[in-house]
Amino acid sequence: MAARRWHRRLKKRTRRRLQGLAAVVAAAAVVWAVRNWSVVWPVLVSVLAAAVLGGAGWKLLRAHRNAVGEDRAWRAQEEARARELSMAEVDALSWQEFEAYVADLCRRDGCTKVEVSGKSGDLGADVVGYLADGRKLVVQCKKYAPHRSVSSQDMQKFVGTARPEHGADVALFVTTCRTFTKAALGLAVRQDIVALHRDLLGAWVKGAHLETLIPLNGHGGGARRRPAV
Template identity: 60%
Template sequence: MAVRRRRQDRRNAALGSGALALVLLVAFWSQVWPYLAGLAVLSGLGAAAWWLWRSDRLIRAGDRRWRGEDAVRAGHRSLADVDAMSWQEFERYVAGLCRRDGCTDVVVSGKSGDLGADVVATLPDGRRLVVQCKHYAPHRYVPSGDMQKFVGTAWLHHRADVAVFAATCPFSRAALDLAVQQGVLAVHRDLLGVWNTGTPLQAMLPLNGMGQGDRAHRRRWRNTYRA
């Protein structure tokens, strides 16, 4: 009985306090309503800020998941699959690698007469990226003439901060030397395979001019793909 009486007393006290608070609220409404309105506004702003923060977290998590899945798909794509692409598909493929590496504003020209700018994008650090794509048979070489044309347009016409020449074959020695001299990243077939399997473009910049092997390696390469 004593326990039941104490519970009843607590309920009565709570009801009394609530009634007193209601009476005071009505009596002093004109003085307290601005504070209550401000509290309601602050609560609404807090809820909106939390919702925006939560939405941003979900969007960022979805973007990271998409990039991870795309990297896995790219890693499973072989260079034989790349060889089977059309030149338009190869340009879109290169654009996809740029997006995977965090580039924004990625645009694919998809047409001739683009003056070497097959793919244009903005690197994560804000620099302007211009990419020339050549989908040649793997036993061929990119000639120096192709590199000369790209060098002449990438810096002057397209105002590139970073210029990349991506090809499905090796570069001739003259073309590769010119790329190194002019600061163009020559993504030959070996580097394309590295890029394809997840190495970001920015990490390949110091590798410019390397990776094609010696003369014997290149001869074996030609014989392999001509067979």
């Protein structure tokens, strides 16, 4: 107990001495600053100015970054809205009109000998044609509501016919719905089927070239040939 009391007293004395020393140092600094004000005040002003400018610069930088981020978000929203405006017109098409519209997109991008089956029993070949480099293109068109998903069964049927039945070099599954199920997309990638969901279709509608869309989901494949005549 006595040892503890002695230790507490020692700590108090040490604390008082340190506080006294700090007060003496502060007083000495004030006296020195007053006597040497002509030297101190330019330094003090410079430090304060640097602090103010630094703070203002940081605020401006943060404001710029926020503005850039907001601008990018706004542009992305506008692009998405523009796609939806175009897709609203696509949504109004019948399934037969949708197949004809996809065929027109293929022709727009340089495909030749483009034909539309326009009937059931086409074994998944709704649109057939040839890319500019000669590869045979076979397209399955699914006119689904935006909230639906392309199922694995849909994809399996197309996989089973696109190449075995129609000799496709590029097999394109294009739909107006937003997603493919995980199983359907996995099958598309494994079997080299180009899976074009609503957003990619929207980009195609807005002017993206088919050749730039082919590598996005399944790389298309197929050896390049001489253009079909």
